Amino acid sequence: MLFALKAAVSLGLLGWLGARMLERDGVEALGDRLGGLDPLWLLGAIALHFVAVFAGVTRWRLLLRAARLEMGFGFLLRSFLVGRFVGAFTPSTTGLDGWRLFEVGRASGAMGRSAAAIAVEKLVGLVGMALVCTALVPLGGMRLMGEDALWLAALLGGGAALGLWAMRAPRWVDGLARALPGPLAKKAGAALDALRESRLSGGQLVRAVLLGVGSHLALSAVFFATARAVGVSIDASILLVVGNAIVIAVLLPLSIGGVGVREGVAVVLLATAGVSSTDAVLVALLGYLTGQVPALLGGGLMAISRGAASATGPAPVSPAETSVA
Template sequence: MHTGLRLAFMALCLGIMAYTLDISHIRQSLSAPSPAWLLLALLLTLPQVFLSAWRWQLTTHALGLSLSLRRAVSEYYIATFLNQLLPGGVGGDVARAWRHGHRQASRTRAFHAVMIERASGQLALLLIAGIMLATHPVVLTSFHRSEPSGTTGQILLAGLAGIGSLLLFRTSTRKALARFGHHIALSLCGSHLWIKQLSGSLVIVATYIGAYACCARALGSTLDSLTLLALIPPVLMAMALPLSIGGWGVREGAAALIWASAGLSSSEGVAISVAYGATVLVSSLPGAIVMLMGRQNTPPHQQTSSHRAGEAAVEQDI
C-alpha cells in the first residue's frame, strides 16, 4: 500500500474515534498512570528483543546464513525503532533484512529469514488467541451490549480495516510468498527446530501480552486477568497489518471494537491501547542509540550507500 494511503487510513481511523468516543474519558484515564505498572511493562520489553533476536538467529542459521547473537540484538533494536517511525510498521524489518543480506551470499534468504521469523511470532499469537477464545469467549459477545454512542464509529472502523486488508492483499506479491515455501520447511519444520521456534515465540508473545496487561493495570483497569488475556491477543494481531505508522489508529480501532464486542467501554480500550503504544515507542528508543553509534563507526561513503539502498527497499515494500 502506498505511504499516502497508509497515512490517510491512520488519520481516518483516529478521526472516527475522536468523533464517536468519549475523548474526555480517554484523557482522564491517561492523566495519572501508575509508574510502577508502566515500569514493569517496559521491563517486559527487554526479553522481547533478546528472544526475538535469538529466534531470528535460529532462523538464519537454519537457512545456512551466519549471524551472531550480538549483531542480531543490535539489528533488532534498530528495526524496532524504525518500525515505530516508518509507514507500514515493517520498514525496520526490511532494513535489517537488507543489512544482513548485504553481508551474506544470498540476499533472498536473508529477507526470507526475517519474514519467517516474524511469521513464527504471528502463528504463536494466533494459537494463543484461539485458545483464549475457546476457553473464555468474552470477545464473541454480541455487539448490542456495546456503548450506543460508539456503534456507528465501530462499524466504520471495521469496514475500514476490511478495506485496508483487501488493498494490502492486492498489492502483496503472491509469487514471493510461494518462493520461500522451502525455506519455511527448513527453518520451522526441521528436526527439533519447530519446538525451539514455537517455545521461543510463545514466550515472546507472553511478554507482549504481559506488557499490554501492565498498561491496563497502570490506567486502573479492574478487568479480571482472564478477560484481559482474552481481549489483548486480537488487538496485537490487528497491529500486524501494515496499514499505518507504528500501529497507531489500527491498534486503537481494534481495541475499541474488541472492548465493545465484550460489552465493555470502548474508551477504556482505546486509552489502554494508547498507553501501550507509548510504552512500545519508549522501549524502542535504545534502537536510536544503537543506530547512531553504528553510523559513527561507519565511513561516510558506506553510510550514504546503505541509506539509499534501505530507502529503496522500504519504498518497494519488500
C-alpha cells in the same frame, strides 16, 4: 494513493474515537486517568516489550543457524533494535524485517540465506500467533464472542496444525500453493523454497515456535499491563484476548503505523466488558508508547554507530560475530 487511503483511515478512526470520548466521558476523564497512571505497571509494559525483543532475537539466531549462518547474539540484538527504530516509520514489520535482512546479508555475504531466514521466521510467527489465539479465544474470548469463540479456536488450531505440517514437509503442500491465485501462489512458493533451504530440524522447529508463542504472548500481555496502569481491573484473560487482537490488527496494512486501528479495536472490544472509551484508548495508546522504548534505544545505537563511522570510517564486522557454513 495507497498512503492517502491509509491516512484517511487513521484520521477517520481518530476523529471517531475523539468524538466518542468527548461525548461519553468528557475531557476531564482523560486528565483524571493520566494523573492516576501507575508507573510500576508502565515499567512492566516496557519490560514485556523487551521480553518480546529477546525472544525474537533468539528465534532469529536459531533460524539463521538452520540456514548455516552463525551470527553473534550481540550483533543480532543491535540489528533488531535498530530495525525496530526503522520500523517505526514503515508499514507493519517492513522496516524491521528489511533492516535485519540487509544487515545480516551484508555482514555474511549471503543475502539469499538471510532472506530465507526472515521468510521462515514469518511462517513460524504465524504458527505461534495461531497457537496463542487458539489458547486464548476459549478463555477470555468466550466472554466477548460467546460460543462462536470455540469455532474460531478450532479454525485457528487447524491453521496452526497445517502450518506445522507445511514446515516439516513442504513438498506435500506444493500442490496447495500452486492452486492459490497468482500473487499468493508466488508468495507461497517462495516461502516453501525458503523452508526447503533452511534445513530446519524437528527440535529447531519446536524451539522456534515456542519462542514465537512467547514473543506473541509478551506483546499481548503489554496491554494487560497498560490496562492495570490505567486502573482497568477486568479479568486478565479478557485483556489478553484484547491485546492479542490489537497485535494482529496492527499487522494489517490498514492505516499508517496502526494509528487509529489499535485504539479502535480496543474501544470496540473493551466496550463489551464495560470499559469506557477513554480508558480503552489509553490502554492501546500506552501499549504503543511503551513499545517505542526499544525503538528509541535502537535509534540511539544507530546514531552512535553512524557517528563513529563518520569519524573513523566503517568498522569491519568481527569474525567472532559472523560465520558462513
